[in-house]
Amino acid sequence: xxxxxxxxxxxxxxxxxxxxxxxxxxxxxxxxxxxxxxxxxxxxxxxxxxxxxxxxxxxxxxxxxxxxxxxxxxxxxxxxxxxxxxxxxxxxxxxxxxxxxxxxxxxxxxxxxxxxxxxxxxxxxxxxxxxxxxxxxxxxxxxxxxxxxxxxxxxxxxxxxxxxxxxxxxxxxxxxxxxxxxxxxxxxxxxxxxxxxxxxxxxxxxxxxxxxxxxxxxxxxxxxxxxxxxxxxxxxxxxxxxxxxxxxxxxxxxxxxxxxxxxxxxxxxxxxxxxxxxxxxxxxxxxxxxxxxxxxxxxxxxxxxxxxxxxxxxxxxxxxxxxxxxxxxxxxxxxxxxxxxxxxxxxxxxxxxxxxxxxxxxxxxxxxxxxxxxxxxxxxxxxxxxxxxxxxxxxxxxxxxxxxxxxxxxxxxxxxxxxxxxxxxxxxxxxxxxxxxxxxxxxxxxxxxxxxxxxxxxxxxxxxxxxxxxxxxxxxxxxxxxxxxxxxxxxxxxxxxxxxxxxxxxxxxxxxx
Amino acid sequence: xxxxxxxxxxxxxxxxxxxxxxxxxxxxxxxxxxxxxxxxxxxxxxxxxxxxxxxxxxxxxxxxxxxxxxxxxxxxxxxxxxxxxxxxxxxxxxxxxxxxxxxxxxxxxxxxxxxxxxxxxxxxxxxxxxxxxxxxxxxxxxxxxxxxxxxxxxxxxxxxxxxxxxxxxxxxxxxxxxxxxxxxxxxxxxxxxxxxxxxxxxxxxxxxxxxxxxx
Numbered sequence: 001x002x003x004x005x006x007x008x009x010x011x012x013x014x015x016x017x018x019x020x021x022x023x024x025x026x027x028x029x030x031x032x033x034x035x036x037x038x039x040x041x042x043x044x045x046x047x048x049x050x051x052x053x054x055x056x057x058x059x060x061x062x063x064x065x066x067x068x069x070x071x072x073x074x075x076x077x078x079x080x081x082x083x084x085x086x087x088x089x090x091x092x093x094x095x096x097x098x099x100x101x102x103x104x105x106x107x108x109x110x111x112x113x114x115x116x117x118x119x120x121x122x123x124x125x126x127x128x129x130x131x132x133x134x135x136x137x138x139x140x141x142x143x144x145x146x147x148x149x150x151x152x153x154x155x156x157x158x159x160x161x162x163x164x165x166x167x168x169x170x171x172x173x174x175x176x177x178x179x180x181x182x183x184x185x186x187x188x189x190x191x192x193x194x195x196x197x198x199x200x201x202x203x204x205x206x207x208x209x210x211x212x213x214x215x216x217x218x219x220x221x222x223x224x225x226x227x228x229x230x231x232x233x234x235x236x237x238x239x240x241x242x243x244x245x246x247x248x249x250x251x252x253x254x255x256x257x258x259x260x261x262x263x264x265x266x267x268x269x270x271x272x273x274x275x276x277x278x279x280x281x282x283x284x285x286x287x288x289x290x291x292x293x294x295x296x297x298x299x300x301x302x303x304x305x306x307x308x309x310x311x312x313x314x315x316x317x318x319x320x321x322x323x324x325x326x327x328x329x330x331x332x333x334x335x336x337x338x339x340x341x342x343x344x345x346x347x348x349x350x351x352x353x354x355x356x357x358x359x360x361x362x363x364x365x366x367x368x369x370x371x372x373x374x375x376x377x378x379x380x381x382x383x384x385x386x387x388x389x390x391x392x393x394x395x396x397x398x399x400x401x402x403x404x405x406x407x408x409x410x411x412x413x414x415x416x417x418x419x420x421x422x423x424x425x426x427x428x429x430x431x432x433x434x435x436x437x438x439x440x441x442x443x444x445x446x447x448x449x450x451x452x453x454x455x456x457x458x459x460x461x462x463x464x465x466x467x468x469x470x471x472x473x474x475x476x477x478x479x480x481x482x483x484x485x486x487x488x489x490x491x492x493x494x495x496x497x498x499x500x501x502x503x504x505x506x507x508x509x510x511x512x513x
Numbered sequence: 514x515x516x517x518x519x520x521x522x523x524x525x526x527x528x529x530x531x532x533x534x535x536x537x538x539x540x541x542x543x544x545x546x547x548x549x550x551x552x553x554x555x556x557x558x559x560x561x562x563x564x565x566x567x568x569x570x571x572x573x574x575x576x577x578x579x580x581x582x583x584x585x586x587x588x589x590x591x592x593x594x595x596x597x598x599x600x601x602x603x604x605x606x607x608x609x610x611x612x613x614x615x616x617x618x619x620x621x622x623x624x625x626x627x628x629x630x631x632x633x634x635x636x637x638x639x640x641x642x643x644x645x646x647x648x649x650x651x652x653x654x655x656x657x658x659x660x661x662x663x664x665x666x667x668x669x670x671x672x673x674x675x676x677x678x679x680x681x682x683x684x685x686x687x688x689x690x691x692x693x694x695x696x697x698x699x700x701x702x703x704x705x706x707x708x709x710x711x712x713x714x715x716x717x718x719x720x721x722x723x724x725x726x727x728x
Contacts, residue, residue, distance in 0.1 A: 056687055056688075062664075177684065189689075201698045238598075338659070340640060340659065348675065350677075352678075441649075
């Protein structure tokens with residue numbers, strides 16, 4: 001193998017590296033980009049702050065997996081803790097822990113970017129060749145309906161009863177064991193995550209990959225990036241070991257994902273006139289539990305295989321949402337409720353008969369919806385704020401009603417809201433209870449598994465952070481290639497969009513060397 | 514600086530007075546009784562005692578379930594907290610001391626006392642009132658402490674049975690050979706060349722490991 005993987009523990013003395021391109025972050029964006037650059041003959045160094053973990057480490061124990069494979073050791077959240085943020089952090093980034101759902105970017109979103117954000121050149125035709133290649137490489141294909149687990153079968157059944165649109169989802173898997181443990185690292189190498197696909201492609205073509213190395217600061221002289229200053233981290237607690245890595249690239253691609261990429265820019269004094277970190281979108285998620293007579297085993301079987309976009313478009317003045325399912329292993333399940341003591345024990349004892357359907361809010365499309373903000377605390381830690389405004393409250397409320405109808409139509413004995421004092425609905429009439437509930441921060445569980453924006457793409461430097469060519473306005477050898485460039489949320493799971501943008505960006509970044 | 518400018522496990526220090534609701538500065542109350550089983554890595558003995566009382570309130574056990582004390586949830590959390598950012602650790606410690614200083618009985622039975630020394634019913638009522646509090650910082654503190662405790666408790670293998678969970682299946686992955694980038698890249702080339710059509714079905718024996726392992 002021409003390239004190399006160096007883990008933090010192997011680094012005992014400071015390093016000073018030169019290369020054509022430095023890529024920061026090994027997730028969906030950085031890996032696809034790095035593979036293309038290496039295959040084009042460029043000398044690439046990739047820095048990943050997370051550890052290098054493979055199936056040999058994936059013992060599927062949630063207590064180990066979340067600290068090992070998620071940001072902030074599994075505790076990432078908005079500053080008020082109202083929204084729990086699940087975001088990956090290891091070699092492969094979120095692709096190591098995502099639930100494998102893949103969508104091409106919806107035409108409606110591309111059109112919105114064109115008309116509202118002035119983004120030309122991103123349309124179904126220009127993206128098609130990128131999609132084709134990615135779908136082959138990552139074995140993206142529809143999951144057979146008959147293999148959907150009971151939790152997803154319920155979603156399909158409910159939607160059919162109500163005459164709502166629902167369809168099998170596409171997944172990036174090959175040799176999937178249908179175990180249901182995508183979120184804690186695939187134990188059978190079925191999920192075609194970056195550490196099994198584009199990173200090996202890059203490595204055989206010469207990539208130098210460093211894990212456990214965090215980029216602290218980008219050094220800019222004049223209008224050029226001249227260096228990246230990075231620290232080796234102790235994998236057990238993410239603290240610097242004292243060993244420093246300096247990379248002096250001709251071109252830098254920041255691919256740390258939404259939240260971390262804007263934060264690194266802010267740490268480096270590159271705030272693009274206050275726009276960096278703004279317009280951060282989370283696809284805020286609310287859920288409704290369903291208690292069924294027969295076992296559902298929500299901890300088992302591919303987590304997501306059926307989806308519905310029935311309410312994707314709710315008109316020009318409303319936030320749309322889409323439906324999927326969530327897997328429930330006990331630790332994650334315990335966090336979906338707000339109960340304590342015997343009530344919590346009672347809730348958890350029903351787990352085998354519990355299904356949960358989720359609604360993901362499509363944020364960032366309304367003119368007044370600027371989503372949340374990434375900023376830095378005085379001690380340098382990342383801060384995410386996400387105010388729940390009235391249009392989102394309305395969407396949460398409508399989504400609860402729709403989810404309750406779906407759950408009951410799927411045959412649940414009872415639909416349960418995830419409020420502090422859950423609405424318990426045994427029939428359609430009982431859904432009226434939801435009208436009396438409050439919605440928003442600290443009223444019910446809210447999660448985010450999709451982080452987007454913070455370095456918005458657009459042609460106008462006054463309104464965006466990077467150009468349509470991913471180039472940071474005003475710093476010609478700095479590119480941002482990850483989910484942070486998305487000018488709005490996507491209305492679909494974002495991984496494939498990030499693969500696609502990175503695939504398209506290969507030539508743009510490589511051409512700048 | 515507004516109360517939300519600084520973090521305490523993302524809770525602002527500026528909110529300390531609100532959180533304590535007048536109890537601030539009563540740090541001389543006698544500490545809680547629970548002793549750590551192992552040397553503490555992150556928390557002070559006093560903060561540990563408060564965390565143990567919080568854990569006991571969230572997860573009292575009974576009805577065949579172990580209590581948080583039996584599983585030493587506070588000890589496990591001390592080890593977890595030691596791996597967090599030092600500023601997060603300091604702020605979490607502060608939250609715990611503020612919880613204890615909140616004079617929890619004052620509104621209930623007129624006998625102010627530290628949280629960690631209150632009886633079960635008072636501790637439970639206190640946490641529930643924080644969950645519903647009009648003071649955002651109290652709701653945030655509830656969520657932070659609940660999340661830590663519930664994750665450690667319900668993630669514990671001793672609770673698998675209570676949740677009807679068979680536990681994770683074993684695919685022999687720990688003994689699998691290391692990933693081979695050369696072979697993986699070669700397979701990728703075959704796929705791109707169209708010599709390797711996507712699968713339709715997983716192997717039948719892999720379909721439902723839960724059914725096989727359910728007792």
